[in-house]
Amino acid sequence: MNTRKLLLSTVLLSAVFASCKKDKSSDPAPVVQENISGEVSGTWAKNGTYKVSGSIIIPEGKSLTIEEGATVIMVDSNAKPEIIVKGNLYCTGTAANPIHLTIPEEMKGGNQWGGLWGGIIAAPTCAELLLEYTEMDYGGAVTTEESASVKAGLYKAAAGEHVPALYVSNVSGKLVVQNCAVHNFREDGFYIEGGSVILDHNKFYTTGLDNGDAINIKSGVLADVAYNFVYSPNTNGLKLSNSGDRTPQAYVIGYNNTVVNAGWRRPTTKGGSIWLEKTVHVDLYNNLLANDRYGVKRDKGNPEDSRSIVGYTLYFGANQTCVDQFQPSDEILTGVNDMVSTTVGDNDPKFVNYPTSTDMANGTFNTAWDFHLQAGSPALNAGKTGFSRHFSTAITMNGMAYTSPEPATYIGAYGTN
Structure with missing residues (x-):
């Protein structure tokens, strides 16, 4: 390159750098409104x-x-x-x-x-x-x-x-909540009385001081609830009900959720992982219930819709009371290919970093805990796939398309790291 061309190139590069620097310095400061x-x-x-x-x-x-x-x-x-x-x-x-x-x-x-x-x-x-x-x-x-x-x-x-x-209360409305976190909240996380709903990849912890559930769904709702993680809710990770008798009948497809230490902080007994009542229609697959007060529990006086399906659930209990309250009864549902602990420590999910001996009534969450699965976990390669979801065909909202995630081959909200 001759001297003239070299000089011209240097000038042009200097101008570009100066322009970039000017653009960066002229970016508007973030808005603050009081x-x-x-x-x-x-x-x-x-x-x-x-x-x-x-x-x-x-x-x-x-x-x-x-x-x-x-x-x-x-x-x-x-x-x-x-x-x-x-x-x-x-x-x-x-x-x-x-x-x-x-x-x-x-x-x-x-x-x-x-x-x-x-x-x-x-x-x-x-x-x-x-x-x-x-x-x-x-x-x-x-x-x-x-x-x-x-x-x-x-x-x-x-x-x-x-x-x-x-x-949320519009039976004709649309609700999508993805990759969100709710914590240090005195009451329920989500209370939903209507709409076409996708709730996936959300995290709940330190919620419900005196009572409350992480996800509480009533009539008027069609919902896909997947890959949510719930730690130590006062009562249930999922409370699913058709109360209110709105149209449509509540129909919840819940899959690949992890619920840990549910129900122990409630002073009276009701549910303690997933609660079903009042003709709610559910399909529940691939859910991991660890150290919860009860297994999937129904209101036997006003139970779920007879078409409901429960299966591919992994139960783990670190003490005898927990294991005893997972066992099938007229209140505790079990389904095809469930893995139900029969002795303390059965079906250890092998969380990457969580001491399963932690007090089950503990409401304080350590953000360093890791609920992914280690190699050798019984939850790996144990999930069901191929079932229908409400919104595998997208919900369109604000010009964007949102679909329910595919089910995983593992059980729970998280696979391996």
Whole structure:
């Protein structure tokens, strides 16, 4: 290359680098908004911080999109804000850049069970609700006469009720929750009374102080519930019911879920892993139940739909009480190819990093625990595949297609690392 060409190339490269540097330095700073309350819609920007001082309402016919990396902080523990969704809500976090619905850091100390804000409460007019890679914590506040949900006649529409992390009530609506986390929440995780629903790859821990289930589904729902991990819910990992007698009949296909230490913190006995009642129609496959208070349990006075199928469940119990309460009875269901512990320690799932001797009533979660399976786990190559799901054909929401994941050849929410 001659000297002139070399000089020209150097100048051009310098200009490119200078342009790149200028573009980077001129990127807008992340949005910070204060004192948010009342009606909201539009877009909350990527990596923005939104400080909510009172309940917010997405009006009917409008939508709010919360972009990846946004942090929504409920700043007033006296107001205990709620998110009321009369229109549509789209939380579009990513694995690398999730959304966080939370409280100020200084309010978290010494408060394991939250109750400092409400939850997401969707009205029957909410047509679409999407949560992807969204973390919710420290909510589940008790309602008062001034609560937005009480004034709007939503959820239980009464003062004195702890609200769940997510409540949905439109039987014609669409709900997709994928790769989300709910923790340090005083009440139920999800309470769903209607819609076409996909719940997959979610995590629940430190939920339900006095009672509550991780996923609570009622009539009016067609749901695929898969690859969810639940640690130490107060009562059940899944409570499945057709109560309310809405159309359609509740029909839940639940597969490849892991539920650990369920039910032991409830002072009275009811369920303690998966509970079925009131003609709910279920197909349950490939679920791993470890150290739970009971096996899959029915309300024998008002049981599940006779078409229901239960099978390919792995049970593990680290003490005799646990093992005894897995055994088949008129209340405890077993199915084809279930692996039911008959002695303490049978069917050890061989979690990568979790001491199965941990107190079963423990509600404190160690994020270093790893519930993937080691080589040699009886859960590997023991799952059922090939069964139908409601939404192997996609739910379309906000212009995007969402499908239920394929079942795995292993049992539980996680295979090997």
